[in-house]
Amino acid sequence: MEYKIIDLTYLESISEDDNEFKKDMIETFLTNTPSYLAEMKACIKTKDWKRIGDIAHSIKPSFSLMGMNNNKDLLLNIENSGRNLKNTRVIPDLIDQLETLIEKAALELRIELDDIN
Amino acid sequence: MTAENSVKIYIVEDDPVYLKFLDHIVSLNPDHEIKKFSTGNALLEAIHDKPSVITLDYTLPDISGEEVLKQVKDFDPNIPVIIISGQQEVGIAVQLLKLGAYDYIMKDEETKERLIYSLTNAKRNVQLVNEINTLKKEISSKYEFEKSIVGNSPAMKQVFELMQKAVNTNITVSITGETGTGKELVAKAIHYNSKRRNNAYIPVNIAAVPRELIESELFGHEKGSFTGAISRRIGKFEEASGGTIFLDEIAEMDLNIQAKLLRVIQEKEVTRVGGNQIIPVNVRILAATHKDLSEEVKKGNFREDLYYRLLGLPIAIPPLRDRGNDILVLAKYFLDMFCTENEMEKMTISGPAREKLMKYSYPGNVRELKSIIELSAVMANDREISAEEINFPSVRNEDKFTYEELTLRDYNHRIIDHFLNKYNDDVLKVADVLDIGKSTIYRYLKEKNK
Numbered sequence: 001m002e003y004k005i006i007d008l009t010y011l012e013s014i015s016e017d018d019n020e021f022k023k024d025m026i027e028t029f030l031t032n033t034p035s036y037l038a039e040m041k042a043c044i045k046t047k048d049w050k051r052i053g054d055i056a057h058s059i060k061p062s063f064s065l066m067g068m069n070n071n072k073d074l075l076l077n078i079e080n081s082g083r084n085l086k087n088t089r090v091i092p093d094l095i096d097q098l099e100t101l102i103e104k105a106a107l108e109l110r111i112e113l114d115d116i117n
Numbered sequence: 118m119t120a121e122n123s124v125k126i127y128i129v130e131d132d133p134v135y136l137k138f139l140d141h142i143v144s145l146n147p148d149h150e151i152k153k154f155s156t157g158n159a160l161l162e163a164i165h166d167k168p169s170v171i172t173l174d175y176t177l178p179d180i181s182g183e184e185v186l187k188q189v190k191d192f193d194p195n196i197p198v199i200i201i202s203g204q205q206e207v208g209i210a211v212q213l214l215k216l217g218a219y220d221y222i223m224k225d226e227e228t229k230e231r232l233i234y235s236l237t238n239a240k241r242n243v244q245l246v247n248e249i250n251t252l253k254k255e256i257s258s259k260y261e262f263e264k265s266i267v268g269n270s271p272a273m274k275q276v277f278e279l280m281q282k283a284v285n286t287n288i289t290v291s292i293t294g295e296t297g298t299g300k301e302l303v304a305k306a307i308h309y310n311s312k313r314r315n316n317a318y319i320p321v322n323i324a325a326v327p328r329e330l331i332e333s334e335l336f337g338h339e340k341g342s343f344t345g346a347i348s349r350r351i352g353k354f355e356e357a358s359g360g361t362i363f364l365d366e367i368a369e370m371d372l373n374i375q376a377k378l379l380r381v382i383q384e385k386e387v388t389r390v391g392g393n394q395i396i397p398v399n400v401r402i403l404a405a406t407h408k409d410l411s412e413e414v415k416k417g418n419f420r421e422d423l424y425y426r427l428l429g430l431p432i433a434i435p436p437l438r439d440r441g442n443d444i445l446v447l448a449k450y451f452l453d454m455f456c457t458e459n460e461m462e463k464m465t466i467s468g469p470a471r472e473k474l475m476k477y478s479y480p481g482n483v484r485e486l487k488s489i490i491e492l493s494a495v496m497a498n499d500r501e502i503s504a505e506e507i508n509f510p511s512v513r514n515e516d517k518f519t520y521e522e523l524t525l526r527d528y529n530h531r532i533i534d535h536f537l538n539k540y541n542d543d544v545l546k547v548a549d550v551l552d553i554g555k556s557t558i559y560r561y562l563k564e565k566n567k
Contacts, residue, residue, distance in 0.1 A: 010226055014141065021141055029134045057176055060203055061224040062134035 003108040005101065007067030023116050026109050029066055033059065033102055037095075040078075044092050052091060053082025066109065071101050124240055127168040129154045129185070130201070131178050135224070139172060139201065142229050143236065157185040164192050170219075170239045172232070175202035175209070183213065190217045195246050197239035201228065253315060260309035265302055267450045268443040272435035276303070279432045284310040289382075289429030292405040297484030298434040300405040301365060308361040313401055316360030321353050324366035331374055333390045336381070342391020354387050354398050361401045367427065368408040368419060379423045402427070437479040437486060444474055447483060451490040452502075464494055469504035476522050477509055485510075533561055 008022070015022040036059050043052045056079040063075060078094050081087045126149045130136040136153055143149050152168070154160040157180040160171070171189060175182035186198055197219035202209070210221040219242070220235040222228060259265060262277055283290045284307055292300045301320065308318040326334050333342075337352030353362060364370075370378070381387050386397045404427045413419035437444060448466060456463055466474070470493075479485050489507060496506045523531070536547040537558075548555040 014138070014229060021137075025134060025137055025141075028137050032133045054176060054178075057203055058132050059134075062132055062138075064225070065134060065138055 003112075005068060005071070005105045006108045006112075007069070008112065010067060011065055019116050023113060025065065026113055029062055030106055030109055033062075033106075037099055037102060040095050040098075044095065047088075049082040049085055049088045049091060051082070052095075053079045053084075056082060066105060068101070068105055074098060074101065123150045124148055124170070124243075125150050125152070125166065125168040126236070127152050127154060127160060127163070127171045129157065129160045129171065129177065130174040131155050131176070132174075135174075139232070142232055143172070145233070146236075156180075157182070160185060161188055164189060167193070168196060169243050170197050170199065170236060172199045172201050172236075173218075175200055175204055175213070183216065186213060186216050186218055195243070197242055199232070199235050199239060201232070257309050257314055260306045262306055262310065265306050266299065267447050268440060269446065270435075270440040270443045272440055273443060276432060276434055279430065280307055280310075283307045283430050283432070287311075287313075287401050289402045289404070289427055291410070291428050291431045292403065292434065293410070293431065294405075294407065294434030295436045295480075295482055296407050297479075297482035298436060299483055300407075300434060301363065303432060303434060304361075304363040304365075304403045304405060307403060308363070308401075311361070311401070313360050317357050318361050318363065319353050319357040320363040320365060322365045324369040328371055331371070332377065335374070336377070336387045336389055337392075338390035339392040342389075346391065349389070352387060352389065354381060354400055355396060357400045358398045359400075361403060364402065364404045366406060367404040368406040368410060368413050370419075372418075372420065375420045375423050379420065379426060382423075382426050402429075437482040438477075444479075444486065445471055447486055448474055448490050451487045452494060455491050455494050461494070462500060464497065464500050464502060466502045467504065470502050470507050473504045473507050478522075530561055530565070533558055 011022060011025060015025075036055050040052050040055055043049070043055075056075045060072070060075045060079070063071070074094060074097055078091060078098065081091055081094070126143050128136065128139050128143060128151060130139055130153070133155075136155065140151060140153060143151055152163065152166075154163070155178075157177045160173075173182055173185060173189075177185065182200060182202070186200070189196055189198055194217060198217070199220045199222060200210075200213050200218045201222045201224060203224045204210075205223065213221060219239050220231075222231045222235060262280060266273070266277070280303060290304075290307060292303050294300050304320070305318065308314065321334065323331065333346070333350060333352065335352050335354055337350050337355055338346050340346060340349050381398070382402065385399065386395050388395055410419055410424055410427075414421050414424050437447075445466075448471075452464055452466065455461075474486075474489075481488075489509065492508065492510075493502045493506045496508075497503070498506070532551070533547065536550055537544070540546040540550070544555050544558050548558055
């Protein structure tokens with residue numbers, strides 16, 4: 001199946017037909033990413049930009065695993081702005097973009113899950 | 118999976134998605150027993166279970182990967198820690214490798230291959246370190262004083278006392294004793310019971326190295342320093358740094374090399390032949406000789422200043438003939454050892470054979486006794502060695518009359534026999550050679566034929 005946001009080629013090469021593993025990875029991503037997003041949003045209120053940068057850094061590899069490589073720069077921007085305390089005023093806007101991205105990715109990932117089941 | 122093959126791998130990763138991913142890769146090998154941690158503190162609490170390898174995420178929510186690495190290394194520097202990080206900065210990787218990280222792997226599309234490769238190498242590393250430690254322990258126990266040096270005569274007890282004193286400090290030890298008394302065994306036992314036991318023990322037999330090569334053997338040489346020096350060579354002193362060098366047959370050393378050795382001992386540094394670089398060395402010196410070094414000093418063959426430098430704690434190993442009952446203790450020890458090594462039934466030594474062993478003078482000392490016992494074990498017709506089956510091979514001309522302990526009267530008879538034999542029973546000739554009356558010889562022959 002062709003997707004616009006995600007690309008599971010790499011994950012599939014790692015899974016080597018182990019659908020359970022693939023399913024598990026996608027479910028874990030779907031469960032955990034919203035809580036990271038929620039934490040980032042909470043940090044906007046407390047202006048804890050550094051923590052936002054750290055979270056962006058932490059979740060970057062799992063976005064790669066879901067093949068969301070076209071949107072790598074978005075997370076990198078949030079990470080750098082947050083950690084270096086530069087251009088922090090754009091961070092809320094970047095996080096809005098991230099939320100939209102995650103929603104779109106989640107839709108595609110659920111389709112994939114349905115396919116597996 | 119067997120417990121024997123299982124390898125404990127600890128994975129530390131705060132992102133649940135990536136943790137699952139790493140878990141999947143590591144569990145591809147069924148021998149891996151995996152434990153997962155999402156914080157640095159959780160890992161440090163479980164570190165006492167001694168994991169074989171740790172994979173560590175650099176960015177953790179509680180403490181930094183660098184701090185976790187330091188604490189793991191403080192606990193046990195031999196646990197390989199593979200850092201898996203999203204950081205691309207080279208500086209961080211270099212810093213972590215300097216702190217003792219085993220490898221640094223980026224979170225990217227090559228993570229799987231690199232992690233599998235790194236784990237394989239790290240496990241092999243752990244296995245080798247464990248093997249080395251086991252072997253070191255085995256060697257140390259092999260050279261425990263009582264196990265490696267057999268004997269309980271007063272003369273040997275004194276040697277043990279001195280050895281005990283030698284292991285507690287770094288003092289130079291000079292070991293003297295006739296050939297075959299076990300000088301090298303004493304040197305090894307001192308090293309493997311000293312604080313330096315985990316570092317190198319390097320023996321050098323000065324007499325066995327050609328004179329022109331001894332300098333480069335001891336101190337090393339640079340490429341091209343002399344014809345044949347095709348590459349740089351590290352000398353024995355450098356090899357022994359942190360450990361012990363055993364200079365056997367030290368009396369055979371040339372005077373000009375003695376001067377260089379003295380410099381090395383005084384300055385605690387070596388310069389390779391043909392080189393300019395001064396290399397500091399921290400070496401303990403044990404020296405041995407079968408000669409009387411003070412005599413060699415008097416004769417001008419050995420430098421006096423070096424003699425005093427090397428003297429340190431002198432340990433004189435007594436010759437076997439002065440060790441009384443040790444002869445029988447050692448004979449039994451060598452016989453048991455020979456039987457075990459050759460998968461033979463245990464053997465004993467008969468009473469007359471023991472008496473014969475006690476009477477011999479052993480010019481070749483313990484080494485000679487060992488070969489006598491081994492030969493007799495081979496020659497023996499049953500499980501007990503008889504007196505006839507014991508042969509003393511190394512009776513030299515000058516010892517011909519004294520290799521056994523006899524009365525003067527028996528010695529006299531033996532001498533007369535020898536010369537009668539030599540001069541075809543010509544009593545007058547023998548009386549002339551020995552400057553005794555011919556009646557003495559006749560009297561002896563009469564007694565002998567009774």
